[in-house]
Amino acid sequence: MRTRNILYELIRMLLLLILVSFLAFVLIAKSPIDPLVSYIGTNSTLSPEAKQEIVEHWGLNEPVFTRFFKWLVNILHGDMGTSITYKKAVSSVIIERFSYSIVLMLLAWILSGILGFVIGVICGIKQGGIYDRITKLFCLMVKSAPTFWLGLMFLVIFAVSLGWFPIGMAVPMGKLKSEVTVWDRLYHLVLPVITLTVANISEVVLYTRQRVVEIIGSDYILYARARGENQGQIIRRHVLRNVMLPAITLQFASFSELFGGMALAENVFAYPGIGTATTAAALSGDAPLLMGIALISALFVFTGNLIANILYGICDPRIREKEES
Amino acid sequence: MGKTLLNVEDLVVAFSMYRGDSLKKENLEVIHSLSLDVKEGEILAVVGSSGSGKSILASAVLDLLPKNAVVSGKITYDGKPLSMKTTPDLYGKEISFIPQSVDYLDPLMKVGKQVQGVKGSKARQEELFEKYRLGKDTEKKYPFQLSGGMARRVLISGAVMGNPKLIIADEPTPGLDLELAMETLKHFRTLADQGTGILMITHDIDLALNVADRIAVFYAGTIVEIASTQDFLSGRDALRHPYTKALYDALPQNGFKPIPGAQPYAGSLPSGCLFADRCPYRDDACAGAQPEREVRGGKVRCAHAT
Numbered sequence: 346m347r348t349r350n351i352l353y354e355l356i357r358m359l360l361l362l363i364l365v366s367f368l369a370f371v372l373i374a375k376s377p378i379d380p381l382v383s384y385i386g387t388n389s390t391l392s393p394e395a396k397q398e399i400v401e402h403w404g405l406n407e408p409v410f411t412r413f414f415k416w417l418v419n420i421l422h423g424d425m426g427t428s429i430t431y432k433k434a435v436s437s438v439i440i441e442r443f444s445y446s447i448v449l450m451l452l453a454w455i456l457s458g459i460l461g462f463v464i465g466v467i468c469g470i471k472q473g474g475i476y477d478r479i480t481k482l483f484c485l486m487v488k489s490a491p492t493f494w495l496g497l498m499f500l501v502i503f504a505v506s507l508g509w510f511p512i513g514m515a516v517p518m519g520k521l522k523s524e525v526t527v528w529d530r531l532y533h534l535v536l537p538v539i540t541l542t543v544a545n546i547s548e549v550v551l552y553t554r555q556r557v558v559e560i561i562g563s564d565y566i567l568y569a570r571a572r573g574e575n576q577g578q579i580i581r582r583h584v585l586r587n588v589m590l591p592a593i594t595l596q597f598a599s600f601s602e603l604f605g606g607m608a609l610a611e612n613v614f615a616y617p618g619i620g621t622a623t624t625a626a627a628l629s630g631d632a633p634l635l636m637g638i639a640l641i642s643a644l645f646v647f648t649g650n651l652i653a654n655i656l657y658g659i660c661d662p663r664i665r666e667k668e669e670s
Numbered sequence: 671m672g673k674t675l676l677n678v679e680d681l682v683v684a685f686s687m688y689r690g691d692s693l694k695k696e697n698l699e700v701i702h703s704l705s706l707d708v709k710e711g712e713i714l715a716v717v718g719s720s721g722s723g724k725s726i727l728a729s730a731v732l733d734l735l736p737k738n739a740v741v742s743g744k745i746t747y748d749g750k751p752l753s754m755k756t757t758p759d760l761y762g763k764e765i766s767f768i769p770q771s772v773d774y775l776d777p778l779m780k781v782g783k784q785v786q787g788v789k790g791s792k793a794r795q796e797e798l799f800e801k802y803r804l805g806k807d808t809e810k811k812y813p814f815q816l817s818g819g820m821a822r823r824v825l826i827s828g829a830v831m832g833n834p835k836l837i838i839a840d841e842p843t844p845g846l847d848l849e850l851a852m853e854t855l856k857h858f859r860t861l862a863d864q865g866t867g868i869l870m871i872t873h874d875i876d877l878a879l880n881v882a883d884r885i886a887v888f889y890a891g892t893i894v895e896i897a898s899t900q901d902f903l904s905g906r907d908a909l910r911h912p913y914t915k916a917l918y919d920a921l922p923q924n925g926f927k928p929i930p931g932a933q934p935y936a937g938s939l940p941s942g943c944l945f946a947d948r949c950p951y952r953d954d955a956c957a958g959a960q961p962e963r964e965v966r967g968g969k970v971r972c973a974h975a976t
């Protein structure tokens with residue numbers, strides 16, 4: 346039975362992916378971007394005949410739906426087209442850029458997940474105390490601050506004023522690729538990771554805290570106390586047990602926020618990942634790359650949601666039973 | 671009957687809360703100078719209607735009241751003051767609690783582990799499951815997988831894990847059909863006959879009469895009469911308080927005569943006898959607060975009880 350559920354989720358995800366790509370396709374097609382101008386440049390000396398040839402070669406005068414269908418068929422053949430900005434296959438641009446972004450996202454994801462969980466649990470247990478109130482205030486403030494503003498603040502404080510960290514990029518400027526060490530990379534990652542972690546952590550803290558407060562007010566905690574469990578035993582045996590699964594699920598379900606934050610943080614720190622590539626592609630009207638990024642980011646977010654759904658189905662005995670019967 | 675295990679004297683519980691459109695916190699008194707005692711080997715049933723504050727009484731005895739509760743009065747166990755602070759070791763061992771429903775079990779912890787708790791053992795849990803006819807696979811189940819009857823027996827197993835001397839049971843039979851309810855009560859009777867004192871809170875006087883030794887009649891946050899079960903069986907005249915008599919008349923076997931009116935709300939209690947506005951015998955003597963009196967071996971709060 347469970348495999349059927351996963352299959353169902355997968356099909357749903359596939360349909361959603363196609364829908365999202367189509368929407369992105371229509372948006373880009375209807376935007377003021379002229380793919381021809383993007384490709385040959387504004388001051389092109391190409392003859393009208395040559396231009397016409399390109400238009401026909403690309404099928405630019407065909408209806409949107411036909412063009413989308415062609416794009417889809419190409420995708421299924423593994424061909425994502427060629428990036429105008431980078432003069433390379435879209436797939437290789439995405440792979441290269443994504444490998445940078447994924448390190449950034451993964452570190453921030455783990456850090457915000459673990460730290461946020463611990464802080465949230467402590468706040469929930471000490472609900473209403475001074476530590477809880479300060480943390481809550483901080484989280485609400487961070488939550489309402491845009492990620493790029495946070496990034497700029499960190500940049501100004503730690504890189505410009507204090508000079509502790511480099512201002513941007515993934516590696517030192519002017520160094521040969523072969524000379525770049527792991528430490529260089531990590532050093533350059535610190536500020537972007539901190540920014541993204543801080544941007545993501547408030548959600549985790551507030552959610553975990555809320556759940557812990559609910560759990561502590563529940564009847565089964567009363568019962569545990571009546572049975573002589575002390576505070577530590579109650580936290581270990583019941584609070585953590587009940588808050589863990591929703592917290593982990595939320596972590597996977599929040600891939601979209603993570604991705605969005607990553608795009609902004611990368612731009613602030615000129616970090617050469619997917620986020621900066623998106624900006625570059627958008628600025629130069631690079632339709633194939635934009636489409637590729639839209640597809641990949643949707644895939645990324647949906648995968649997170651899929652994992653969240655599956656996790657719940659496997660780990661929560663109540664849902665597990667429902668699915669098995 | 672043995673020595674007194676639990677003694678509650680002049681218990682008052684109030685909740686500090688905002689009421690109506692007032693901006694100041696007020697104290698809403700839900701339990702008013704309540705006294706009772708439970709002896710070794712007896713079942714004392716506290717009987718009262720829904721929302722009258724019975725669960726709060728249980729919480730007060732177990733020191734489980736929420737933070738906004740203001741408590742006064744004396745609660746002693748075996749002569750010593752009882753609280754989580756002073757006597758933490760008693761809870762879950764000598765004193766145990768049977769809650770109202772499986773909602774009091776951790777939904778994500780297997781039943782066996784939960785029955786063992788932090789003070790029990792696996793061996794004892796297995797022994798109890800066998801005794802209460804819970805199959806070997808029950809311990810691997812989660813609370814939501816239990817049927818009503820199984821849940822009851824699981825909760826009882828949890829309560830007797832540490833060989834308690836005193837059990838507080840809050841509504842042990844709701845949602846059970848008559849047969850299961852009687853079975854549960856039979857377990858209680860057996861435990862009591864072996865020396866355990868049981869404080870059984872229920873709204874079902876009929877069921878209480880089946881097992882209890884004494885009945886404490888709970889009305890509007892206090893106990894208006896404590897009578898032996900025998901008094902109820904002997905008939906109306908053996909009872910002391912007008913409310914108890916009215917309850918007696920309302921029993922199915924006595925013709926189902928309902929009591930007109932409703933219990934007063936905790937926020938607007940009359941100054942004198944709490945039952946005054948529904949009492950056919952009310953006169954000037956009822957205007958003052960009604961202290962507890964001994965009448966014919968029972969206790970009653972009524973100026974005219976004889």
Ligand SMILES: Nc1ncnc2c1ncn2[C@@H]1O[C@H](COP(=O)(O)OP(=O)(O)OP(=O)(O)O)[C@@H](O)[C@H]1O
Nearest residue numbers: 685687700719720721722723724725726727736873
């Ligand atoms: N924390 C609280 N703050 C304020 N009022 C409360 C609180 N807890 C309970 N009450 C009130 O106290 C009253 C008595 O509640 P209680 O649950 O003890 O009744 P009960 O006799 O057990 O009823 P039932 O038969 O439905 O279980 C209720 O009206 C409830 O609204």
Ligand code: SF4
Nearest residue numbers: 943946949956972973
């Ligand atoms: S004190 Fe008076 S009003 Fe109250 S129950 Fe007795 S007779 Fe009735």
Ligand SMILES: [Mg+2]
Nearest residue numbers: 724725840841
């Ligand atoms: Mg109740």
